[in-house]
Amino acid sequence: MPMKLQYHSALFFGYKDERRFIDIVRTLLLSLKTVQGTFTGDNLITLDKNLSFLTDQKFMSAFEKHAQTKIEKGIIWRTAVLAWAAQSGLRLEGDFVECACYKGVSARIVCDYLDFGSKPKGYYLYDLFAHDPAMPHHAMTEHGDGLYDQVRSRFSDLPNVTVTRGQAPESFAVAAPNRIAFMHIDMNNAEAETAVLEALFDRMTPGAVLILDDYGWLYYRNQKLAHDRWFAERGYAVLELPTGQGMVIR
Numbered sequence: 001m002p003m004k005l006q007y008h009s010a011l012f013f014g015y016k017d018e019r020r021f022i023d024i025v026r027t028l029l030l031s032l033k034t035v036q037g038t039f040t041g042d043n044l045i046t047l048d049k050n051l052s053f054l055t056d057q058k059f060m061s062a063f064e065k066h067a068q069t070k071i072e073k074g075i076i077w078r079t080a081v082l083a084w085a086a087q088s089g090l091r092l093e094g095d096f097v098e099c100a101c102y103k104g105v106s107a108r109i110v111c112d113y114l115d116f117g118s119k120p121k122g123y124y125l126y127d128l129f130a131h132d133p134a135m136p137h138h139a140m141t142e143h144g145d146g147l148y149d150q151v152r153s154r155f156s157d158l159p160n161v162t163v164t165r166g167q168a169p170e171s172f173a174v175a176a177p178n179r180i181a182f183m184h185i186d187m188n189n190a191e192a193e194t195a196v197l198e199a200l201f202d203r204m205t206p207g208a209v210l211i212l213d214d215y216g217w218l219y220y221r222n223q224k225l226a227h228d229r230w231f232a233e234r235g236y237a238v239l240e241l242p243t244g245q246g247m248v249i250r
């Protein structure tokens, strides 16, 4: 097997002693006959897997260009899921949506992967870009006054990407697509995510993929419970992916 089919990141959440945890993971890897097919990071340890995204050169070059921080690099498998879901949406009527985009890193990777600038579609990105302590979700390290402009400049070469600042779903009044071919919801906030689903899920084209970033994480279990109720009332069930994401096909 000539290719190096392995990906290792030290991104793990929830450990008591990081050094000890990483040493144990290293020992685990060294105890294997081969490290081919192994993945560590983002609270995942897998053995003997194809890790198909590693051999997708278009994906890897977009990923390596834009994923800079430990977290961005560690969530490669989640990002590969987004790239696949967005690619599946290219054959469907409608635009792409991300609630919320934060720094715009994963959306930018998707754009490069799909040559989005040449596609007859829009990509609608929403975020507050700054933290409001009155809201139930936690702050992110780069929230602040300059973030909105930074994200707009990240996409300045792509006129079909629209970045809207403000609280979703109210901000949909500023700009929102009528038909949606791919949607990513990642707001760390059950109430806001439910409100976004109320506003946009019915606009998704049949066959379009919805990815819920927080669905599988115990830490965000209230989001899973809210989503399970919401989707069950409509005859859908959310698939929990090993990456911690949830997936629904409209």
Ligand SMILES: C[S@@+](CC[C@H](N)C(=O)[O-])C[C@H]1O[C@@H](n2cnc3c(N)ncnc32)[C@H](O)[C@@H]1O
Pocket (backbone or CB within 6 Å): 098, 099, 100, 101, 102, 103, 104, 105, 106, 107, 126, 127, 128, 129, 130, 137, 140, 166, 167, 168, 169, 186, 187, 188, 189, 192
């Ligand atoms: C984990 S970050 C999103 C990361 C991003 N999806 C990515 O892939 O890099 C969560 C974001 O949700 C945003 N957010 C939470 N509630 C919101 C709301 N009601 N309207 C708009 N943005 C919201 C926060 O400002 C925060 O930046």
